[in-house]
Amino acid sequence: MKNRGITTSKIKNNAPAIPVLVWVGFFAGVPLVFVLVISFLTRDSLGIIVLEFSTENYRRIFEPVYLKIFFNSFLLAGLTGVVTLVIGYPVAYITSKLKGRQRTLTIGLIMLPFWISSLLRTYGWRILLDYKGIINNILTGLGITNEPVTMLGTFAASLVGTAYMLIPFMIIAVFNSVDKLDRSLLEASYDLGAGKLKTFRNITLRLTLPGIAGGFTLVFIPALGLFFISDILGGGQTVYLGNKINELIGRGRNKPLAAAMSIAMVLFITLVIYIYTKVSKEEVGGLL
Amino acid sequence: MDRNLLEIDGVTKYYGDNHVLKNVSFDIRDGEFLTLLGPSGCGKTTLLRCIAGLEKIDSGDILLKNESIKALPANKRNVNTVFQNYALFPHLNVRDNIAYGPRVKKSMSRSELEAKIGEVLELVKMKGYESRMPQELSGGEKQRIAIARALINKPDTLLLDEPLGALDLKLRKYMQKELAHLQREAKTTFVYVTHDQEEALNMSDRIAVMDKGTILQIGSPSEIYNEPADLFVASFIGDRNISQVTVVEKNDDHVTIRLGSNVINVRCSNKAGCDFKSGDKAYLAVHMDKMRIACEQALDTLKGKVGSIHYAGSQIRIEIDVDGSDFTVIEYQKNECLCGEGDTVWLSWEEKGGVLLPLLPLPGGLSV
Numbered sequence: 001m002k003n004r005g006i007t008t009s010k011i012k013n014n015a016p017a018i019p020v021l022v023w024v025g026f027f028a029g030v031p032l033v034f035v036l037v038i039s040f041l042t043r044d045s046l047g048i049i050v051l052e053f054s055t056e057n058y059r060r061i062f063e064p065v066y067l068k069i070f071f072n073s074f075l076l077a078g079l080t081g082v083v084t085l086v087i088g089y090p091v092a093y094i095t096s097k098l099k100g101r102q103r104t105l106t107i108g109l110i111m112l113p114f115w116i117s118s119l120l121r122t123y124g125w126r127i128l129l130d131y132k133g134i135i136n137n138i139l140t141g142l143g144i145t146n147e148p149v150t151m152l153g154t155f156a157a158s159l160v161g162t163a164y165m166l167i168p169f170m171i172i173a174v175f176n177s178v179d180k181l182d183r184s185l186l187e188a189s190y191d192l193g194a195g196k197l198k199t200f201r202n203i204t205l206r207l208t209l210p211g212i213a214g215g216f217t218l219v220f221i222p223a224l225g226l227f228f229i230s231d232i233l234g235g236g237q238t239v240y241l242g243n244k245i246n247e248l249i250g251r252g253r254n255k256p257l258a259a260a261m262s263i264a265m266v267l268f269i270t271l272v273i274y275i276y277t278k279v280s281k282e283e284v285g286g287l288l
Numbered sequence: 289m290d291r292n293l294l295e296i297d298g299v300t301k302y303y304g305d306n307h308v309l310k311n312v313s314f315d316i317r318d319g320e321f322l323t324l325l326g327p328s329g330c331g332k333t334t335l336l337r338c339i340a341g342l343e344k345i346d347s348g349d350i351l352l353k354n355e356s357i358k359a360l361p362a363n364k365r366n367v368n369t370v371f372q373n374y375a376l377f378p379h380l381n382v383r384d385n386i387a388y389g390p391r392v393k394k395s396m397s398r399s400e401l402e403a404k405i406g407e408v409l410e411l412v413k414m415k416g417y418e419s420r421m422p423q424e425l426s427g428g429e430k431q432r433i434a435i436a437r438a439l440i441n442k443p444d445t446l447l448l449d450e451p452l453g454a455l456d457l458k459l460r461k462y463m464q465k466e467l468a469h470l471q472r473e474a475k476t477t478f479v480y481v482t483h484d485q486e487e488a489l490n491m492s493d494r495i496a497v498m499d500k501g502t503i504l505q506i507g508s509p510s511e512i513y514n515e516p517a518d519l520f521v522a523s524f525i526g527d528r529n530i531s532q533v534t535v536v537e538k539n540d541d542h543v544t545i546r547l548g549s550n551v552i553n554v555r556c557s558n559k560a561g562c563d564f565k566s567g568d569k570a571y572l573a574v575h576m577d578k579m580r581i582a583c584e585q586a587l588d589t590l591k592g593k594v595g596s597i598h599y600a601g602s603q604i605r606i607e608i609d610v611d612g613s614d615f616t617v618i619e620y621q622k623n624e625c626l627c628g629e630g631d632t633v634w635l636s637w638e639e640k641g642g643v644l645l646p647l648l649p650l651p652g653g654l655s656v
Contacts, residue, residue, distance in 0.1 A: 187342050188375035190362040192389035192441065202392070206379055 039259035047253025057260035073241040077223035084170035092174035153235030170215035177211025210280035293318040298348035326498035368438035376422035408436040445477040517559035531613040548611020578641025589634035
């Protein structure tokens, strides 16, 4: 009798989640199952998928060419996380100290780029970074450099573009956690004899760690797959996961390998999210 | 007790156009329990934050042990604060919270720190809680840890900002006793901020009553209670009947006043002075619980008519009308004359309970 009561209430409590689960299950789960199945199949010479079980695709991921692609992608995504954190944290911190209209306006400006197509914004960076572009004009015009600097087609250009595209996520994630920070804790730290730097390290940084981890995750994951930025700004010089998968599906006519790489990427992202939930839940332990 | 530990010298503070502290000057003696008492917005918390170094003062000076500390940042002042919400670091357990001060200042060796943590936890009766996290503690326990975290630094003075505000009534009463006891045990000067007169009267060696950024009176609890320096203090401390009266004549130690058809002798406050002339308007302030009701006329009594009688637990509140002035009398047992509504009675009070005060504009928010 008692057990049945609990079961019915459990169903009742979770009832609102059912439509969402069905939706996500159908539109995200089913395609993912397709990808998983295809990743274990092979293709014929025309690129048509053949129903023949094989683990060949997964073996190929471990070939140096593909390992390098994984490495490049993680390097780009990781550095994007670092760059957006270093630039985004102070922005978020200062924004959280603003009041009223200034605050609303600043948050609005941070979100504003989302109103413009990301492709368009990336082409905008081409104009800035071009060999005869604005930045080079300024550099040579001011005599800082004699020759224009090659910026397009470099790893740095991909990094700048990716970081630019994703920094709002970092700022908003850090902002949310800095904003929740109880200022009396900072005062308590000063009161107990800690200076500004120690207070920042021991209290502010430590208590905004969940925001930092969240921001890093929000930036890292899309950075792995943003293939068009490295195409437009990186000139396809370095191959990243996104580009490679995109290419394998299209010109490469190797959907099974693309599927295997996608599954590997999903697994890796799952790992990153797992680490994130660990970090953000962790409450115990000090930095002192 | 006589040595001045802290001197507040003409401290002025503005928040924008808001003049929060107006030329505040007073001394805090070494080893005393001093309470800053006043209604919300009177500047008491600001004054405490100025002493802590969390607010900069606009003019004046603050001297700790005869040395100016006004230019020192909070982390360089040897004073510690117990915050209203305790402000325990949520990511550190009890031990690390308490160890925070000595660690950031690198003021103790590891073994010394360990011993001191044990000592302060003993003092606040929280031994065995070392590895608890703040969110696992009750309000009263958090409070004790916040005090321990402050006291381990051996501050010259401990500043407490309404630390009992968040606790329920029963715990608050218990902690009042505990705090007063702790203050003597720790031999540390306490500067305590509250808006609760009962807390202030219960715990303090001295009370400084504040209103609108100034200190109106400093004195022992009994002084503040019985010898108010002005009408604000009289109306803020204790429940008093305050009525406007006319001075008939001033005698050596008494003043003869008229209230309606009654002419009686009353005393004036030592603190407020006795500067009355015949015909002056003045206020008569009498503690409600110091009043007595009699059925027969006697010397220096006020004739009145019983309005209504309310039974509130152990108290009986009797409303009496004296020629248009309302008096409330609080009795703790059945009164002698067993008066009923509409009866004519005569009111008197213990000498200490009533006082005559000069006419001053009543501060806003307080009604007579």
